[in-house]
Amino acid sequence: MTHVLVPVAILEDESVSMGLSEFLAPVTVTVLGIHELPEQTPPDQARNQFEDRAMAVLEDICAEFEAAGGTAYSRLVFTHDRRKSIDRVAAEIEADAYVLPGVGGKIEKLLVSISGQMTVEPIVDFVTTIVAGRDIDVTLLWNESASDTDLTFSAVRTRFADSEVACDAKTVSGHFMQTVRDEIHTHDAVIMGEKASSLASLIFGDETERMAAESLGPVLVVRSPPLETTD
Amino acid sequence: MSTGPSGANIEGETPDIEPVVETDEATYTDEAELERTLGLIGGLSIGIGTMIGAGIFVFPGLAGAEVGTAATASFVVGGIIALLVALPTSELATAMPKSGGGYYFISRGLGTLPGTVVGLSLWFGLVFATAFYLVGLGFYALDALAEIGINIGGSPELIVSVIAVLSGIAFTVLNVTGTENAAKLQNGIVALLLSMLVAFLGFGLAEVAGVVDADTPPGTDENVWSAFPILSTAALVFTSYLGFAQIATVAGEMKKPGRNLPVAMIGSVVIVTVLYVLTIYVATNIFDRATLGELGETAMVEVGRELLGVGGALVIIVGGLLATMSSANASILSTSRAIFGVSKDAILPSWASRINLKYGTPHVALGMAGGPIIVLAATRQVELLAEVASFLHLIMYGLICVALIAIRRDEPEWYDPDFRVPGGPIIPVLGAIASFGLILFMNPVSQGVGIAVMVATAGWYYYYARNITLKGAL
Numbered sequence: 101m102t103h104v105l106v107p108v109a110i111l112e113d114e115s116v117s118m119g120l121s122e123f124l125a126p127v128t129v130t131v132l133g134i135h136e137l138p139e140q141t142p143p144d145q146a147r148n149q150f151e152d153r154a155m156a157v158l159e160d161i162c163a164e165f166e167a168a169g170g171t172a173y174s175r176l177v178f179t180h181d182r183r184k185s186i187d188r189v190a191a192e193i194e195a196d197a198y199v200l201p202g203v204g205g206k207i208e209k210l211l212v213s214i215s216g217q218m219t220v221e222p223i224v225d226f227v228t229t230i231v232a233g234r235d236i237d238v239t240l241l242w243n244e245s246a247s248d249t250d251l252t253f254s255a256v257r258t259r260f261a262d263s264e265v266a267c268d269a270k271t272v273s274g275h276f277m278q279t280v281r282d283e284i285h286t287h288d289a290v291i292m293g294e295k296a297s298s299l300a301s302l303i304f305g306d307e308t309e310r311m312a313a314e315s316l317g318p319v320l321v322v323r324s325p326p327l328e329t330t331d
Numbered sequence: 332m333s334t335g336p337s338g339a340n341i342e343g344e345t346p347d348i349e350p351v352v353e354t355d356e357a358t359y360t361d362e363a364e365l366e367r368t369l370g371l372i373g374g375l376s377i378g379i380g381t382m383i384g385a386g387i388f389v390f391p392g393l394a395g396a397e398v399g400t401a402a403t404a405s406f407v408v409g410g411i412i413a414l415l416v417a418l419p420t421s422e423l424a425t426a427m428p429k430s431g432g433g434y435y436f437i438s439r440g441l442g443t444l445p446g447t448v449v450g451l452s453l454w455f456g457l458v459f460a461t462a463f464y465l466v467g468l469g470f471y472a473l474d475a476l477a478e479i480g481i482n483i484g485g486s487p488e489l490i491v492s493v494i495a496v497l498s499g500i501a502f503t504v505l506n507v508t509g510t511e512n513a514a515k516l517q518n519g520i521v522a523l524l525l526s527m528l529v530a531f532l533g534f535g536l537a538e539v540a541g542v543v544d545a546d547t548p549p550g551t552d553e554n555v556w557s558a559f560p561i562l563s564t565a566a567l568v569f570t571s572y573l574g575f576a577q578i579a580t581v582a583g584e585m586k587k588p589g590r591n592l593p594v595a596m597i598g599s600v601v602i603v604t605v606l607y608v609l610t611i612y613v614a615t616n617i618f619d620r621a622t623l624g625e626l627g628e629t630a631m632v633e634v635g636r637e638l639l640g641v642g643g644a645l646v647i648i649v650g651g652l653l654a655t656m657s658s659a660n661a662s663i664l665s666t667s668r669a670i671f672g673v674s675k676d677a678i679l680p681s682w683a684s685r686i687n688l689k690y691g692t693p694h695v696a697l698g699m700a701g702g703p704i705i706v707l708a709a710t711r712q713v714e715l716l717a718e719v720a721s722f723l724h725l726i727m728y729g730l731i732c733v734a735l736i737a738i739r740r741d742e743p744e745w746y747d748p749d750f751r752v753p754g755g756p757i758i759p760v761l762g763a764i765a766s767f768g769l770i771l772f773m774n775p776v777s778q779g780v781g782i783a784v785m786v787a788t789a790g791w792y793y794y795y796a797r798n799i800t801l802k803g804a805l
Contacts, residue, residue, distance in 0.1 A: 111688070138509035140664060140692045142430045143365035144358075144583055145671045148347060149686050151363050177357070179366035180584070188356055188366070 102127040102229045104320070105190050105198040108161060110154045110176070111135050116161050116201050118168070120318050123207040123289065124199075125170040126230055132189050133158045133176040143178035151176070190323060197226055197291075197322045200308070204288055204317040210238045211287040213280050214256075215295070215307070216246035223293050223322045224256055228263045240269040241283060243276045277307075281314050289317045294324045336676060338443075338799035346676040346799060353428060355587045367586045373514060374578050374591055377661055378599030380521040381574030384658030385717070386607045387528060388651040389467040390568045391614040392630025393714070395623035397564045399554030400615040403608050405564040406571070410604030412769060413572035415762035416728040417600050418752045419735040421593035424579045426738075426748035428588035431672020432579030433727045438676065440734030442802040447792035448785055449727045450673040455784050456723030457666040458700060460573055462499075462707035463716040464659040469495035469708075470628040471651035478632075478641075478648060488711060495708035502660055503701030506667075509690040513660070520657045527650050528606055535613035535638055554615070559772070566772040570717040571607060573724050574658070575600050576731075577665045580672070589749025613638075628713060666700035667693050678796045718777030722770055723784060729766035732759040743803050 104124055108114050110133035133154050137146050158174040165172035179185040190198055212227055214220055231238060238260065242253050251259070253271060260267040272279045284290060295307050312319045336346035349360045358365040386406070394402040423436040434453055438446025469491035476483065476490075483490055506513075555561070575596045578585075585591050614623070614634045623630050631651065635643030671693060674684040685695045707716060736759050738746060752758050770778065 138511070138691050139513050140506050140509060140667060140697065141686055142581070142583055142668055142671060144430055144675070145684055145693060146686060146691070147360065147363050147365060148675065148684065155362055175364065176362060177364040177366055179368065181366060181368040184368060185357075185364075185366045189364075 102196050102226065103193055104129050105132055105186070105193065105195040106130065106201060107132045107134050107182075107186050107198060108201060109134055109136070110157055111150060114201060116164060117204050117318070118164065119204055119206040119288065120199070120201060121164045121168040121170065123230065123318070124165065125168045127170065129165050129170055129172045130189070130193050130195070131158060131161050131165070131172055131174045132186065133174065134182055134185055135176075135178050136182045137178060137180055139180060143180070146178045150178075195323060196222065197320050200312045200319040200321070202289075202312070202316055202318040207288040207317070208236055209287045210236055211280070211283055211290045212238055212240045213290060213292040213311070214241065214246060214249075215243045215276055215280075215292070216249075219324055220249045220251045220256065220293070222325060223291065224251060224259050226320075226322045227291055228259065228265060231265045232263045236266075238265055238267040239283065239287065240267055241276075241280055242269065242271045244271045244273045245276075277310070280311070284311075284315045287317070289320065290315050291320045291322065293322050336799065336801050340677045340796045340799060341794065342680060344677040344681055346801070353588075355589075358583065365583070367584055367588070369514075369581055369585045371591045371595055372518060374581070374585060374595030375599050375602075376514075376518045376521045377581065378574045378578045378595055379525070379603055380517055380654075380657040381577055381661045382571055382599065382603045382658075383524060383528070383606065384464050384467060384651075384654035385573075386568065386571030386603060387610050388471070388631055388647070388654050389628050389713070390571055391611050391634070392623050392626050392628055394564050394568050395611060395615045395618070395630065396620050396627075397555070397567070398560045399620045400612065401554045401556045401561050402564055402568075402611045402615060404556075404561045405568055406604065406607040406611055408562065408565040409569050409572050410600060410607070412569070412728075412762070412765045413575060413600045413604070414597065415758055415765055416731060417575050417596045419732050419759045419762060420576055420579055420728075421596050421750050422748045422752050423731065423735055423738070424582045424592045424596070425589045425750045426746050428582040428585065428592065429672075430580060430583035430668050431675070432582060432669070433576055433731050434669060434672050436738075437727070437730045437734045438801040439803065440738045441730065443678070443796060443799050444789065444792050445730055446676075446801055447673075447678050447796055448788045449730055450669065450678060451788035451791060452723040452784055453669045453727055454666055454673070454700070455703075455788075456573075456720050456727070457662050457669060458703045459707060459716050459723065460570060460720035461659050461662040461666065461700070461704045462495075462710075463570060463713060463720055464655045464662065465495040465499050465704065465708040466491065466711050466713050466716065467628060468498050468652065468655035468659065469493075469711070471632075471648060471655060474629045474632050475648045475652065478644065492709045492711050495711070496705050498656075498659070499701060499705040499708050502663055503697055503705075506660075506663055507690065507692050507694045507697050509692045517657055517661065520653050524650055524654055524657075527646055528610075531635070531638075531643070531646060532606070532609045532613060535617075535634070536609065538638055539613055539616040554620070562769070563772040566721065566769050567714060567718060569721040569725065569769060571603070572600065573720065574603075574661070576724070576728070577661065580665045580668045593750040663697065663700050663704070667696040670696040670699055676801060677799055678792075714774070715777055715780070718773050719780045719784075722773060722777055722781030725766045725770050726781070726785065729763045732763035732766065735759045741803065
C-alpha cells in the first residue's frame with residue numbers, strides 16, 4: 101500500500117488543508133507531528149510540557165484524513181533537526197513520498213515536475229495511484245536535458261493514458277525551474293522527485309525548498325528508492 | 332529487581348516516569364520520539380570547549396606563580412584524576428544515556444539524598460564555574476581594550492567586574508531568546524582555538540628548546556618540585572577539567588551514545604591534558620614565577636608577546652576571549668539541563684523546568700542559572716570561584732565512582748552499558764579516593780563554602796523531597 105509521510109509543525113499551527121486530506125484519500129498516511137526546539141532545550145523537557153497538547157492536535161488531523169476516506173497513523177517527535185527526523189521516520193515506515201503541507205483548497209490541477217532524476221518510475225507510479233479515475237488534471241513538465249532516465253518521455257505519456265490519467269505533457273527546453281515557477285501559480289499542488297544534493301543545491305537551497313517557497317499549495321516529494329548497498 | 336521512581340515531594344508532585352526504548356538515533360517513549368542530533372564532533376566540542384578556557388588562558392599565570400614548571404605535574408595530576416573519573420562516567424552514561432548526567436547516575440545508584448545533594452550542588456558548581464569563566468573573560472577584555480589603546484578610566488578591578496556582569500546578562504538573554512546555530516558556532520570556535528593553540532605551542536616549544544637556559548634571570552625562585560605545593564596547585568587548576576562530565580549532561584541527545592560518549596569524554600580529557608602540559612611548560616620557561624605572579628590571569632598574553640610580538644599577544648587575546656565565552660555559554664546550557672534533570676524527578680518544583688512557547692527555551696532554569704552567576708561574577712574572586720566549582724564537581728565525581736561500584740554490585744536488570752571499565756573496581760575506587768582526596772588540598776575558605784552548599788542542599792532534601800525513592804529505578 102502506498103504510504104505517504106505528512107510532517108506537520110505541530111505547535112506552530114501548521115495544519116493540513118481539507119483539500120490535501122481529500123487528495124491523499126487513496127493512500128495510507130502517517131502524520132508526523134514535529135516540534136523543532138532551540139538548542140537550549142533538551143527534547144525530553146519539551147515532551148514533558150507539550151506532549152499532551154501535541155497529541156490532541158495530531159488526533160484532530162488524523163480524524164480529518166479518516167473523514168475524507170483515508171487511513172491515517174500518527175507519530176510525534178521532538179527534535180533539534182527537523183530534516184533528520186523526517187528522513188529517519190520516512191525510512192522507518194518505508195514511505196513512498198513525503199509532503200510539505202502548504203495551504204489551499206481542493207486539489208484539481210496537479211503539476212508534475214521531472215527535472216532530471218534517474219528514476220522516474222516511482223514518480224509515475226505515485227501519480228497514477230493518486231490520480232487514476234479521479235477528476236484531477238495533470239500537467240507534466242519534463243526537462244529536455246533529462247538523460248538516462250529509466251522511462252522515456254513517451255513511455256510516461258503512454259503510462260498515464262493507460263491508467264486514465266488526464267495528462268497534458270510538455271517538454272521544456274531552456275530554463276526549467278523558471279518554467280516550473282511560472283506554471284505553479286495555475287496549479288493546486290506539485291509532485292516532484294527527490295534529487296541528490298549538488299553544489300548548486302548547497303548554495304541555493306535544495307530544489308524541494310525552492311519549490312515549497314514558490315508554491316502555496318502542497319508539495320509532494322517522491323522518495324528515491326534506497327540505493328542497493330553491499331555490507 | 333527494578334522498580335520505577337516513587338514517592339512525592341512536599342507539594343505532591345511525583346517524578347515523571349516514562350518507559351523508554353533507546354536507539355542510536357532516537358529515544359522512543361510511549362507516544363513521542365526524542366531525536367538524537369548531537370554527533371561525536373559536537374560532544375568533543377562541548378568537552379574541549381568548556382575546558383580550555385580555564386586551563387590554557389587563565390591558569391598558567393596563576394599556577395606558574397605558585398610552583399613554576401612543576402605546574403606541569405599539577406596539570407598531569409588533574410588529568411589523571413579526570414581520566415579516572417571519565418572512565419566510570421562513560422560506562423554509566425552508556426547504560427543511562429539521559430539528560431542530567433552525573434545527577435542521574437548518583438540518584439539511581441545511591442538514592443535520593445545523595446542525588447539531591449549532587450544534583451543541586453552541580454547546579455551551584457556550574458554557577459561558580461560560569462562566574463569564573465566570565466571573570467576570565469573580563470580580564471581578557473580589559474587586556475584587549477588596553478591593547479587597542481582604549482582607556483576607560485576607573486579602576487581595572489571595577490572594569491573587569493562590569494564586563495563580567497554585562498557578559499553574564501548578555502549570555503543569559505541570548506539563551507533565553509534561543510540563539511540559532513549556537514552549536515555550530517561552538518564547534519567552529521573550538522576548531523579555531525585548537526588550530527591556533529597547536530600552531531602557537533609548536534612555535535613556543537621550538538623557541539623554548541633554543542632559549543631554555545638563556546632567559547632565566549638570576550636570583551629567581553626555583554621551581555617548587557615538592558608534593559604538597561604541586562597537589563594544592565592541582566586542586567586550584569582542577570577547574571580546567573570540569574568539562575568532560577558536561578558531555579554526560581547531553582547524553583540524551585547524542586547519536587550512537589554507546590560509542591560517542593566514551594570517545595568524547597576520554598578523548599577530550601586526553602587532548603586537553605596534553606595541551607595544558609605543553610602550555611604551562613612554555614609559559615614557565617619564558618617567565619619566572621615572580622613575573623607570572625604579577626601578570627596573573629592574563630599571563631599568557633605576555634607569553635604570546637614574548638614569542639611573537641604584538642601578533643602573538645593578539646592571538647592569545649582573541650583566543651582567550653573566544654575560549655572563555657565558549658566555556659561560559661556551554662556551562663549556562665549545562666546548568667539549565669541539570670536543573671531540568673532534577674526537576675523531572677520532582678526534587679525541584681515543576682515550574683523550574685518550564686518552557687516558554689514564544690522562544691521555546693527553558694527561561695526559568697536559565698534565569699536560575701544566570702541570576703546567581705551574575706552576582707558571583709561581580710565578586711571577581713577568581714581563585715575562590717574556581718575552587719568552589721571544583722569542590723562541588725569533585726564531590727560529584729567521587730560519588731559517580733561510588734555509584735558505579737554500587738550499581739555493579741547490585742546490577743539491576745536494565746543495566747547494560749555499551750562500554751565497561753576494565754580492571755574491576757580498581758579504577759572507580761582510585762577515582763573516588765583521588766577525587767575526595769584532592770579536595771583536602773584546597774583553600775579552607777573554598778572548602779567551607781563548598782560544605783555550606785552541600786549542607787544547604789541536604790536541608791532542601793529533608794524539607795522538600797524526603798519521600799521520593801529513586802534508587803535502582805530506571
